[in-house]
Amino acid sequence: MEQLIVTLVTFDGAVNWTVGFLTTVSIFAILALALNVQWSVGILNFGVAAFFMVGAYVSAVLTLPAPEGLESYVAGWGLPIPVGWLFAAIAGAVLAILLGIPTLRLRDDFLAIATIGVAAILRSIANSVEGLVNRSRGLNGIDGLLEDQVQGGGYRWVELVIALVVLAAVYWLVSRASASPWGRTLRAIRDNEDTAKASGKNTVRFRMGAFMLGAMLMGLAGAIYAHRSGTISPLTFSDLLGTFFVWTMLIVGGSGNHRGAVLGAVVVGFFWFGTPLIQESLPDWLGSRVFQVRQLLIGLLIVVFLLWRPQGLLAERDRVSRFVTSGPAGELPEGWLDKGLRRLRAARSR
Amino acid sequence: MGIIVGSIIALGAMGLTLIFGVLGIGDFAHGDKMGWGMFLAFFVVSSEGANLGFAGGRFGSLSFGWGLVVGLLVAMVGVAALSVIMERLVYRRLRVAGGGFFIFAIASLGMSIMLRAAIQLIWGPSNFRYTPGIHPAVEILGGIRVKPDQFFIVGVTVLAAILLYWLLYRTRFGKAMRATSDNPGLAEASGIDTDRIRRGTWIVGGMLAALAGVMLGLQAEVRFDAGFRLLLPLFAAMILGGIGNPWGALIGGLTVGIAQEVSTQWISTGLKPGIPFVIVIAVLLLRPRGMFGQSR
Numbered sequence: 001m002e003q004l005i006v007t008l009v010t011f012d013g014a015v016n017w018t019v020g021f022l023t024t025v026s027i028f029a030i031l032a033l034a035l036n037v038q039w040s041v042g043i044l045n046f047g048v049a050a051f052f053m054v055g056a057y058v059s060a061v062l063t064l065p066a067p068e069g070l071e072s073y074v075a076g077w078g079l080p081i082p083v084g085w086l087f088a089a090i091a092g093a094v095l096a097i098l099l100g101i102p103t104l105r106l107r108d109d110f111l112a113i114a115t116i117g118v119a120a121i122l123r124s125i126a127n128s129v130e131g132l133v134n135r136s137r138g139l140n141g142i143d144g145l146l147e148d149q150v151q152g153g154g155y156r157w158v159e160l161v162i163a164l165v166v167l168a169a170v171y172w173l174v175s176r177a178s179a180s181p182w183g184r185t186l187r188a189i190r191d192n193e194d195t196a197k198a199s200g201k202n203t204v205r206f207r208m209g210a211f212m213l214g215a216m217l218m219g220l221a222g223a224i225y226a227h228r229s230g231t232i233s234p235l236t237f238s239d240l241l242g243t244f245f246v247w248t249m250l251i252v253g254g255s256g257n258h259r260g261a262v263l264g265a266v267v268v269g270f271f272w273f274g275t276p277l278i279q280e281s282l283p284d285w286l287g288s289r290v291f292q293v294r295q296l297l298i299g300l301l302i303v304v305f306l307l308w309r310p311q312g313l314l315a316e317r318d319r320v321s322r323f324v325t326s327g328p329a330g331e332l333p334e335g336w337l338d339k340g341l342r343r344l345r346a347a348r349s350r
Numbered sequence: 351m352g353i354i355v356g357s358i359i360a361l362g363a364m365g366l367t368l369i370f371g372v373l374g375i376g377d378f379a380h381g382d383k384m385g386w387g388m389f390l391a392f393f394v395v396s397s398e399g400a401n402l403g404f405a406g407g408r409f410g411s412l413s414f415g416w417g418l419v420v421g422l423l424v425a426m427v428g429v430a431a432l433s434v435i436m437e438r439l440v441y442r443r444l445r446v447a448g449g450g451f452f453i454f455a456i457a458s459l460g461m462s463i464m465l466r467a468a469i470q471l472i473w474g475p476s477n478f479r480y481t482p483g484i485h486p487a488v489e490i491l492g493g494i495r496v497k498p499d500q501f502f503i504v505g506v507t508v509l510a511a512i513l514l515y516w517l518l519y520r521t522r523f524g525k526a527m528r529a530t531s532d533n534p535g536l537a538e539a540s541g542i543d544t545d546r547i548r549r550g551t552w553i554v555g556g557m558l559a560a561l562a563g564v565m566l567g568l569q570a571e572v573r574f575d576a577g578f579r580l581l582l583p584l585f586a587a588m589i590l591g592g593i594g595n596p597w598g599a600l601i602g603g604l605t606v607g608i609a610q611e612v613s614t615q616w617i618s619t620g621l622k623p624g625i626p627f628v629i630v631i632a633v634l635l636l637r638p639r640g641m642f643g644q645s646r
Contacts, residue, residue, distance in 0.1 A: 044452055046378070046459065102634040109376050109451055110638075113589065114630055116378065117582030121624045128620020244463050251456065289471055296467035302460030306453060307443055 019156050021273055026163035027225050029265035030170050032249040034217035036261040037174055039250060040316070041186040041210045047099075047115030049242025050122050051092045051215050055222025056232050057126070058091040059084030060139045063227075072131040073139065081145045085223045092219025096212045104211065105204045111211075119242060123234040138233025142226050159228050166224055167262075170217055175258055177213065186210050240295065245272065248298050251305050254312025263313055268301070354500045356607020357507035358565045362580060363587035363599035364514060365558030371594020372531040372551040374451060375441065378458040380559055380584060382465035383429050385577030387560030388567040389469055390428045391421030395480050412498050413481045414568070421480075425560040433556035434549055436461055442548075462578065469574040478572040503565045510561055511600050514554070518596065523550060531594055579623075583610070586626035589633050592640030601641065605629075 031048060038045050045051075063084040066076040099118065103111040126133050133139060150158055177183050189196040189203045197203055226232050245268070253264020275294045279287050286293065305312060366380045377383075395417040440461065444453050487495035518524035529537040530547045538544045563577055570576065587606045591598020610625045633640060 042452065044455060102631050106634060106638050109455070110589075110634055112376065112378075112455055113582075113585045114627070114634070116585065117623070117627055120579070120582070121627050124620050124623050128618050240463070244459065247456065247459065251460075292467050292471040296464050296471065299460045299463030299465075299467060303440055303457055303464070306449075306457050306460070307440065310447070310449075310453070 016156065017277075019160050021269070023156070023160045023163045023228060024273065025265055025269040026160075026167045027221050027228070028246065028249060028269055029167050029262045030221040030224070031218055031246045032253065032261040032265045033167075033170055033174050033258060034214040034221065035246050035250050036214075036255065036258060037177070037217065038211055038214035040178070040190065040256045041207060042190040043104075043207060043211050043214075044109070044112035045115050045211070045214070046112050046243060046247075047118040048218060048246050049119035049237045049239055050115070051095055051218035052222040052225070052242050053119060053122055053126075053234075053237035054091045054095050055088035055219030056226035056237070057133050057139070057222075058219070059088040059223035060142045060226045060232060061133060062087055064139060064142060067134070071134050071137070073134045074132055081143065081227055084227070085220055088219040088223035089216040090219070092215040092217070092222070093212045095219075096215035097208075100208050100211050104207050119237060119239055123237065126234040136234060138231060138236075139226075140231045142230050142232070144227050144230065163224060163228070166220070170220070171258060171262065174213075174217075178258070182206070182209070240298075245298060248301050250312075251302050252312060254314035254316065256316030257312065257314045260312050260314035260316075267313070268298070272298070352608035352611030353604065354503055354569055354607070355610060356604035357504050358562050358569060358603075359580065359583045359587050359607050360600045360603025361507050361510060361558055361562035361565060362584045363591070363603045364511070364596045365555035365562070366584050367588040367591065367594055367596055367599040368527075368551060368558075369555040370588065372527055373441075373548055374534075375454040375458065376451065376585075377555070378455060378581065379436075379462035379465055380555075381577040381579070381581035382462045382469075383433065383556060383559040383577065384563035384566060384580065385469055385574060386432060386465060387425040387429045387563030388572050388576065389473055389563075389574075390425040390560070391418060391564045392473075392478055392480060392567060392572045394418075394421035394424050396478070412502060414499075418480060418564070418568070422561070422564050425564050426557040429560035429563070430553040430556035432465075433552040433559075437548060437552045442545075466574060466578055473574065475574060480567055480572065499568055503569060506561060506565060507600075510558065511596075514558075514596055517554065523547075527551060582623070582630070583607075583626040586629045586633075589630055590640055592642045595640070595642050598640055598642040 031052060034051075035045060035048055059081070061073050061075040062077060062079045063081050064073070064076050065078045067073050095118075099111065099114055103114050127136050129135070144155065144159060145162055146158055147155055178187075185196065185201055186206055186209075188199075189201065189206055193203055229236075249264040249268045250261055251264070252268050253262065254260025272294060275290055279290050282290060362380060362384055366377060369375055369377045369380070395414070440457055441454060444457060449457075487497045516524075518528060526537065526542045526547050527550065529540070529542060530544055530551075534544060537547070566576055566580065583603075583606050587602035588599050589602070590605060591600070591602030606626050606629060609629065610622050613625050614622060
């Protein structure tokens, strides 16, 4: 992804950069939306990169032709790209089931712990098992969707349109899902699991569903990424870009709000991919360290937003349905109970 | 070999489980605190420190001298201070604002990224060693070859565990810590200064993280993400031993370390990092409260 460093000196350069930037950001926005589906119901997934990676690899090996020469990977059936996308989403869901079964029925925090190292493990499996995914050489020559239909240099526009269309579809899907009875149940589970249980909801099954939906979308994002970049290797799926970066997008944009997730992807993405552009005009002491500084700022953004604007740029809306004119959620902001207790305690100590 | 790595994991996991037990915070920055400990000690023994007159000398057949001892102290004080600053600036405010486990976890993730980036910013992405050169191993019983440094690592772990036991079970402060861990509300009501306990827990946890980091640097390489890479083994050891139980973490750490090394008999070395993950999943499926955890 560092190849995005393109000079903006010419108009063409600026257009090319913007098209590439928007395509990349759309893919990250899908990841942020997928993470939001999980996070907004209290599922803490610290392994986004793993789902992203699984989707990318599955779609790649299914659509690539059979391996030749020094290459060695499984499948290689040359299937159509949409089939690859489908199986990428399924692969994400399978990984979610594997991780969810032991963790989701237990304490909330176990899933976070179980996911923290998954990406690293998948990377080392991809790197060390011969004949699986070409080890550290990576997979190359992955075709783009409709690439053979387009002549000349216009393909980057097609890539952008593909990414935007998928993003729009995902946005529509997750919005509908959150507004549905299913989504409202999930929100009820997050806000008060015991009450939801008392109303007869199988909370484990609902949360598993949300975890799987998010994981499928992450797998899909991985597939789009693989067909867009044409080359993937285990190094592509670092924890920093694949996981932490997406978390920053979500926290900055507004967790619990789908529009916020997309906005966060654009804002944080612009900050991240835009820094190389100004690198040359920075003073030397800063210019040479700009990559570490922006990594530092990615972490800082998370902490700063949690402290001073925990709701993010766009807050979650309290109103759960357009059929509810005013609900208790509107009158009682989150944490109202704690606030009341604190006030009480303060009064007593006086 | 497994015992050495296990000792390092155990040192880190004891701090992690203490913080989890007493404060209810899953500290995802713990690995990077180890990284900071590792690099603070490196700063003392490297050329910058040599100018201050610390680097020289060796103890017997160990690979290091007074420089590393000073480095160890600097690392422990430094990481403890870092932990207290993070508690003051971030965790306390989040707690006052009513944040729960999730908010703490994400905040610690943010700080983990910052700590790691800061190491790269200061020392760069290269690998270092505390002392250059080859350090020969000596033969002990049954033809097993061990480096003198490795005895030191195990010794430090045993000593740290004994001191931690003394602190938790033989001092008023430790008693207060355990009370806060069991029931924070009740502890506060019975007049325990929970703010002080929290600060103390961060200090102890930070010192253990620094120790683990320096030992890791001694055993392997000094690398910016070495601590972060150990995060899953740390959590595996914690869960295996039962959350909030330092003795469990000690045994859990040794178990994870030995399991990792023994596994290379059957699986390729590249798959070794998967072992802690398998342990986590197995414990969660079979006995979620860990080997020595109480049911809650």
